[in-house]
Amino acid sequence: xxxxxxxxxxxxxxxxxxxxxxxxxxxxxxxxxxxxxxxxxxxxxxxxxxxxxxxxxxxxxxxxxxxxxxxxxxxxxxxxxxxxxxxxxxxxxxxxxxxxxxxxxxxxxxxxxxxxxxxxxxxxxxxxxxxxxxxxxxxxxxxxxxxxxxxxxxxxxxxxxxxxxxxxxxxxxxxxxxxxxxxxxxxxxxxxxxxxxxxxxxxxxxxxxxxxxxxxxxxxxxxxxxxxxxxxxxxxxxxxxxxxxxxxxxxxxxxxxxxxxxxxxxxxxxxxxxxxxxxxxxxxxxxxxxxxxxxxxxxxxxxxxxxxxx
Numbered sequence: 595x596x597x598x599x600x601x602x603x604x605x606x607x608x609x610x611x612x613x614x615x616x617x618x619x620x621x622x623x624x625x626x627x628x629x630x631x632x633x634x635x636x637x638x639x640x641x642x643x644x645x646x647x648x649x650x651x652x653x654x655x656x657x658x659x660x661x662x663x664x665x666x667x668x669x670x671x672x673x674x675x676x677x678x679x680x681x682x683x684x685x686x687x688x689x690x691x692x693x694x695x696x697x698x699x700x701x702x703x704x705x706x707x708x709x710x711x712x713x714x715x716x717x718x719x720x721x722x723x724x725x726x727x728x729x730x731x732x733x734x735x736x737x738x739x740x741x742x743x744x745x746x747x748x749x750x751x752x753x754x755x756x757x758x759x760x761x762x763x764x765x766x767x768x769x770x771x772x773x774x775x776x777x778x779x780x781x782x783x784x785x786x787x788x789x790x791x792x793x794x795x796x797x798x799x800x801x802x803x804x805x806x807x808x809x810x811x812x813x814x815x816x817x818x819x820x821x822x823x824x825x826x827x828x829x830x831x832x833x834x835x836x837x838x839x840x841x842x843x844x845x846x847x848x849x850x851x852x853x854x855x856x857x858x859x860x861x862x863x864x865x866x867x868x869x870x871x872x873x874x875x876x877x878x879x880x881x882x883x884x885x886x887x888x889x890x891x892x893x894x895x896x897x898x899x900x901x902x903x904x
Contacts, residue, residue, distance in 0.1 A: 655769035656718030660760035663797035714753035721776035764792035792822035796889035833860035859888030
């Protein structure tokens with residue numbers, strides 16, 4: 595528990611919170627997860643240990659939207675504070691200071707040094723056409739290309755847990771839509787299922803991701819549904835929690851009312867968007883008079899197209 599506020603501030607000149615504030619936030623998150631006092635003590639101990647928990651984040655076929663979504667969190671603290679000061683982020687394609695062969699060496703070292711301990715976060719789906727050469731993570735130390743396909747296989751086999759961050763990683767998403775020229779696959783197709791936590795949505799909801807990391811650290815694998823999604827966030831259809839359920843139907847896009855007749859996929863999509871909302875709880879799609887396009891649906895985008903009905 596040797597974790598001094600001053601040292602934290604030295605490590606990050608723009609430190610946003612103190613250790614006390616962070617633990618208060620962790621306690622709030624733990625309460626939301628239904629953790630016991632014992633679990634909370636374990637969580638605090640782990641988060642206060644500068645050597646744990648290690649996280650490796652790799653990026654496949656995606657728009658980087660999931661990384662941006664996570665980085666935009668500001669309440670109760672910024673995610674860079676969490677990842678850089680409280681979780682040992684070993685590699686992230688957008689955040690890591692190292693690049694090129696140094697980055698690859700770092701991943702290879704951590705993969706071996708932290709075998710069976712680290713959490714692998716995968717953003718994006720995995721191209722398989724042309725032996726996976728449509729997506730190269732980097733060059734291995736022997737100079738050969740390390741494809742995303744091979745990287746997922748290598749890292750997932752040595753990780754303790756794997757998180758599919760966003761619909762692309764969880765279900766294929768936009769890159770997997772017809773005609774899928776790079777033949778992308780999602781994680782469940784190449785990683786053993788009991789290791790993967792699917793967090794669909796385009797992009798991943800940052801609260802879902804941070805809470806799952808906390809739960810994996812503190813208590814282990816959360817309760818998952820048949821699609822590998824945490825039941826805590828994906829047990830009910832969006833429509834079930836929609837505040838517009840039961841209101842008069844909107845006749846056109848932009849008009850207040852239930853948009854069930856305009857192509858809204860809320861009645862088919864399991865996610866808690868009406869409860870957590872987006873942009874730090876400011877708003878969400880339906881709150882902006884736009885129908886749900888089902889971005890967290892397993893068949894997105896093809897299975898939920900067309901998005902609009904007039």
